[in-house]
Amino acid sequence: MRALHKLTQAKIKSAAPGKYADGGGLWFHKREDGGAQWILRVSVHGRRREMGLGGYDPAGNFGVSLKSAREEARKWQALARQGKDPIKERERQRRNAAKENHTLAVIAEEAFEARKAELKGGGSAGRWFTPLKLHVLPKLGIVPVEELDQQDIKNTLAPIWHTKADTARKAMNRLGIVLRHAAAMGLDVDIQATEKAKALLGKSRHQAQHVPALPWQEVPAFYDSLSDGTITHLALRLLILTAVRSKPIRFLRLDQIEGDVWTIPAENMKSRVDQAAEFRVPLSAEALGIIEQAKPFARDGFLFPSVRKGVISDATMSRLMERRGMDERPHGFRTSFRTWVAEATDTSQEVAETAMAHVTGSKVERTYRRTDFLEQRRVLMQRWSDHVTGGTGEVVRLAN
Template identity: 70%
Template sequence: MTRAINKLSAQAVKAADAGKYSDGGGLWVFKNEDGGGKWVLRVHVHGRRREMGLGGYPAVSLKEARLEAEKWRSVVRQGQDPIKLREKQARDSARNLHLLSDVALDAFESRKAELKGDGKAGRWFSPLELHILPKLGKVPVSDIDQRDIRDVLAPIWHDKAETARKAMNRLSICLRHAAALGLEVDLQATEKAKALLGKQRHQTQNVPALHWQDVPAFYQSLNEGTVTELALRLLILTAQRSAPVRFLHLDQIEGDVWTVPASRMKGRIGTTTDFRVPLSTEAQAVIEQAKAFARDGFLFAGVRRGVISDATMSKYMNRRGMKERPHGFRSSFRDWAAEATNAPHEVAETCMGHVVGGKVERAYRRTDFLEQRRVLMERWSGLCCGTPSQIVRFANAQHQ
């Protein structure tokens, strides 16, 4: 015989005095003296009676209590204990808050301020996104061990060694971040995984670069006056990386000095100081020529919006059948400074934006060698333009 259900009405529940009232089907409302109460579902499963709370009244209405009761009655009909199932779901939900994908995103957000451009290019996160999270993203971070990491990175460990190294590094940061959150993780998992994977066979190759003696011919061939060629010319003349050149804003230039914001400088760990670049006469002429293409203050504007992409200059060189890449001109400059000048090491390195010396040494040495660099870059410009005087001599080079 089917038990009657839905015996109560919303008005009857509201008007009821303190006591217990059945809606049928095991659903009860326990009213208090103050008019509040709670909903309780009574069921029989595995030969015993179980009572589970379905929420307080009036926060949970009669209609909502009936829907919730039917959901758990269905669980009973399947032979499961609804209370144990609800507890398991709560535990799983709590664990899901600590999936590797969640921890990785949280770690990324907490480090954005430390990353160039707040990590907007996605380079910090992409090794995780491409090689770790597709297989381990839904795994609770506390469950990840060295075997999981080995299995994920094994396919690229030797063939894409640098990518695999970055992915391993990012994962290690995520594990440390999880530990800081108070989660139980194996902080040695990545080191153990490296032991399982073995020493990488792949050798990192340097970016192909033109010999410094071949730079003048290439520089002088950049004579079409396009945005890409002008950007390449300035990159060569200043020995800077692609990003500072591409994002050069006119308000960064004052006279013959270009001040690159610290956030645009890579490889200057240990300093948050903006970097001054002395502009040779030729570099200033290139900037003047490029101003005709400026948009929103950016000297090397893209076709539709923003600035030219990271690949624009590389593709240009590739179309000319060159294996060398824009970044290689930094090596060209550095080799020239070493082979054709007696410029002090710290002057040549500072020209490239490198931080020279230890923390204590830098604390006492406040100079950025601007005047010495001005002389060196003017001579480098002369070499690129094919003018004489390719040898640079510094007086008392040992002490500058």
């Protein structure tokens, strides 16, 4: 039997460059540059194999000490005696460990972090990640992303595929992005898994429900009913007059208004970060009057503060309409306005869509069209104001 433990700490420390056997196939290699490493020689099916066991560190703080090298050598020699290649086995173990670190939950978080710069507010609202967090990760989070297939995805999203179609679509979309992120990391994933899952799930039976909107002919009567001068009534009146979404109204600050123009900051617009820009809203005489009425309520610069702190909630105006037994909601007034524009004016498509803060035309077209049609929209919004405050609603001709 070959002698074991031939080396000592003292001998290793004073060793000249060269290779020294400790026994049992363990070798100490001192290099010319002063560095050193451990090598294990084993025989598997008559073929000699050499595997590195790490660099040498006398204290065992950041490398492999003599004691640790001997323990590693015993472990891998025992495996070789079973006819297994220790080098291949170590690689297999490393791959398994990597899989544990490459679970869907881990990669999803990494994909989210990488995408934050593109998301509004850096993804702080959590809306991008929520569909995954609620409907995918609870079931598939611990699955190694390389093992994820279309059947896993299909089984996970099937319960909401027809009942919560929009949420399911978002979850599927986010999952596809996560898989592409994993592929970019060099992981062996099936980036077509989401498309295959869609094929298995079939077309959704869910019918999209649009936000109920008040017919534009009925808007004046509703506007007139908002007459008690409260923050909610004033905010809802301004929302109707400007045809913007609720967030810009709720976060309206007095310093955003100059003359008869309200400049909404990019972060309060719906557009993606790569499309985001300030949006100018021409204010009608009626809208300016509403702002004057709201000024006494202003706090911390916000025109529509909540009772306690911050601004009024997203649901405040909706609840008012709900309490009145209405199916319509505040966001629907954008539809009321856009329908009025189409049916009661001859406004051009470009001006009408710009008034809605919609992105129109190709990227190249937008690059060369450097106007927001402010003057045309000023006329349009004044006409809308005239209608809302009791005009006849007759067809008007607007210059483009």
